[in-house]
Amino acid sequence: MAEELKVIVFALGHEEYGVEVEKVKTIERMSPMTRVPKTPAFVKGVINNRGVVLPVIDLRGRFGLPEAEYTDNTRIIIVAVGDLEVGMIVDSASDVIDVNSDQIELPPEIVGGIRAKYLRGIAKIGERLLVLLNLEEVLNKSEIIQLEQMEV
Numbered sequence: 001m002a003e004e005l006k007v008i009v010f011a012l013g014h015e016e017y018g019v020e021v022e023k024v025k026t027i028e029r030m031s032p033m034t035r036v037p038k039t040p041a042f043v044k045g046v047i048n049n050r051g052v053v054l055p056v057i058d059l060r061g062r063f064g065l066p067e068a069e070y071t072d073n074t075r076i077i078i079v080a081v082g083d084l085e086v087g088m089i090v091d092s093a094s095d096v097i098d099v100n101s102d103q104i105e106l107p108p109e110i111v112g113g114i115r116a117k118y119l120r121g122i123a124k125i126g127e128r129l130l131v132l133l134n135l136e137e138v139l140n141k142s143e144i145i146q147l148e149q150m151e152v
Helices: 141-148
Strands: 004-012 015-020 024-029 043-049 052-058 075-081 084-090 092-100 119-125 128-133
Touching: 004 075, 004 084, 004 128, 015 092, 024 043, 043 084, 075 092, 092 119, 092 128
Parallel strands: 015 128, 052 084
Antiparallel strands: 004 015, 004 092, 024 075, 043 052, 075 084, 119 128
């Protein structure tokens, strides 16, 4: 029997992506960040989110996509990866949808310049294609350890 997932839909450029709702803590507007030295370029800094200091990564930078200016639509999606909460900067967050596991196919080697290891699959929803992220790979273990050790 097919499993149903609730997915938060967000955009990077013209592509739509999704992450499971249960991994998303909140979606925030852009806020001022404090840069942290000696971090990868895609780590944009840390924010104080309701009293909790969180590292924030730019997903465009993480995937090697061209940078874009932040707009009023830019959002920070706060996700939980293991015990770590991380903010991900996306171009916009638009929707929550149900995806049936029967609609999910294995990703090709590269989708929109993003390697398959970062992707859980591609969901076909009518004419719409939704790229589902594998958050555990988006932040691999060594990077998670590096983020946990960041001093603020």
